[in-house]
Amino acid sequence: MRFDGRVAIVTGAGGGLGREHALGLARRGARLVINDLGGARDGSGGSATAAEAVVAEIEALGGEAIASAASVTDYDAIQAMVAAAMSQWGRIDILVNNAGVLRDRTFAKMELEDFRFVVDVHLMGAVNCTKAVWEIMRAQNYGRIAMTTSSSGLYGNFGQSNYGAAKMALVGLMQTLSIEGQKNDIRVNCLAPTAHTRMTEDFAGTLPLEHLGPELVTPGLLYLVSEAAPTRMILAAGAGGFERANVTLTQGIRATGEDAPEQVAARIDEISDRTGEIVPEMGAAQGMIELGKLQAALKG
Template sequence: MTNMNWEAAPNLNGRVAIVTGAGGGLGRSHALMLARLGARIVVNDMTEEAAGKVAREIADAGGQAIPFAASVTDETGIAEMVSRTSAAFGRVDILVNNAGILRDKSFAKMTMAEFREVVDVHLMGSAICTKAVWDIMREQRHGRIVMTTSSSGLFGNFGQANYSAAKMALVGLMQTLALEGEKYGIRVNCLAPTAATAMTGGLLPKEAFERLSVELVSPGLLALVADDAPTRAILCAGAGHFARSNVTLTRGAYIGAGPDAPRRVVANWAAISDRTGEVVPDYGFMQMERELASRPGDAEEKTAGAQT
């Protein structure tokens, strides 16, 4: 991290950010960038050595940072981290849930212990850290929370059943917390990074590893944590490219009841799957509302072309 004029970077001045798993890799890149933008940083990692090194790096460049060593699965340790953050800086504005592990194996070879370990760190760790800051953010009526999801969760990836399940679960957690936090000024988003780190080093060819620098992912964070940040966004980032991913709902087709309903679902699969006019629901019950609003008369319009 190079020295710079911190006063010339006003975007996050006065804000306080906790970044988990920030002792190296993507978390370190996140912490350095948020500090460069003016935020005061709490650098979390498993060891004091790793967290302290990044905190000193920020301080040496003119920023403010404190290290805190704790596993994100340790509720007591995380509660102490948040308490120390409030004591040191007076508030908590941003939480970046970045900490994670890999235990890759095909599902046939994976033990339930290996499955549970990954879910505990990614999903439960993010929930524990978020719960620890939630009341503070509600009381101050401002908060920005970023969950780290993955294309493996959004779209699947061979040999990563545990990781995929945990990462997609974080999207569901984001969706609900964004709704619950809206009236308190809390905005919750997901970042799906593609980056070359120690965790992914063995999975990527050398050429891809060189192009997928962590520094090319972190710039996306500002859009997710700034005062005018969206909420419920899934930002995919890698190699300097940024895209949005969405969970959508097709118009579908009215099938109704009756003994032949299963056959008609199969016969109308193309109409049910047709993505023309699909929407991104504002909330989960929107699916039920659309289902209840459909009528038997809709069947001809929506399924006529798919009848056999």
């Protein structure tokens, strides 16, 4: 799997997962934009030092890279970063939306500003970066975009309502962009990592962190942004393990009339039965199943 001639942007690449993703791409021939605000994990502060250090690592490997300390929440700054990459190399093939912050607290104790900020960084940060490269990729008829989701979004996690909401929103963004990008060979996927980075410092002593290096996740990322990449995949990765998550739909039942609520309650096990469950190609699949039940009922 090679990336010779490809240009990749990796956000949040000053350390942890982003750094490993960037180094993995560079070792296989890609030219890199290393984006990192250089702030604390709660999003405070900022410095270009972290991004510049990774650029130096890539250059020491014989690769090419430029640094950016643009905040993913600042669309103008992101546009300037993209313009610099285009001026340097004339194309952008890969975008890895990896930048993130944590402001964990139970929902009862969480300030709305902390909720908004986490959503702004994770969701709108990915939107800003993707929007800035989207037309470039459309014109090239080639693009690979990876969103970083999380099991906290897919399945929930105590104290992470803001983080989980933002991470699940990225799945929804991926689902639609993969459809819209298909005709221009823009493939969009999600990576759900389990790795020991500064984002997991609070779990020290409760997880086998020595077996959760971010370098064990990067092989999955490289696949998701490769020439042979899938599209609309949620790939989970950690400790050398790789799994696939899906948003599925059961066949369910049809219930109408005055007692429809009671029918739903009485037949919830039937509604939940996963026999014949599907992974819809698009949102219209739900309506098609429901209209199919209607047609069957009308035919008697």
